[in-house]
Amino acid sequence: MTFDDYQRWFKGYDAARGLDSDAPLESLAHLSEEVGEIATHLLRLNGVKAMDAARRDEEINALALELSDAFVFLTKxxxxxxxxxxxTIQHAIAKAEARWDVRDGQAEAARRNRARHPDG
Structure with a gap:
C-alpha cells in the first residue's frame, strides 16, 4: 500500500464514520495528545521514566501504535x-537532499555524538 493508497482509504473510512468534517485544529489537538503519549514511551525506553526491562518489547509495540495514531491525525x-x-514526501526528500549532502550529514552526526559524549 502506498501513502496515497492509505490516504484515499482513510478519507473514505473517515467519511463513512461521519468524521471527515472534523476541524483541522481539533485534529491538531488530538495529534498533540498522541505526541505526549509518544514522549512517555520514549522516556521509558531511554531510562528517564521507570520501566520493567522485561516489558521493553511491549513498550516498543505501544510506541508503534502511538506513532500510527499520530499519523492518523496528520493524515486528517x-x-x-x-x-x-x-x-509531500517527494518534496521533503528533495529538500533534505538539497539541504544536507552526505558529508554535511556525517559532520552533523559527529558533532551531535561529541555533544552527547564529551568525554570520549
Missing part, C-alpha cells in the same frame, strides 16, 4: 487541505 489534517502524502 492533510486531507482537510487536499495535501497528498506522496507529493
Amino acid at each position: 489534517i492533510a486531507n482537510s487541505y487536499g495535501i497528498g502524502w506522496e507529493a
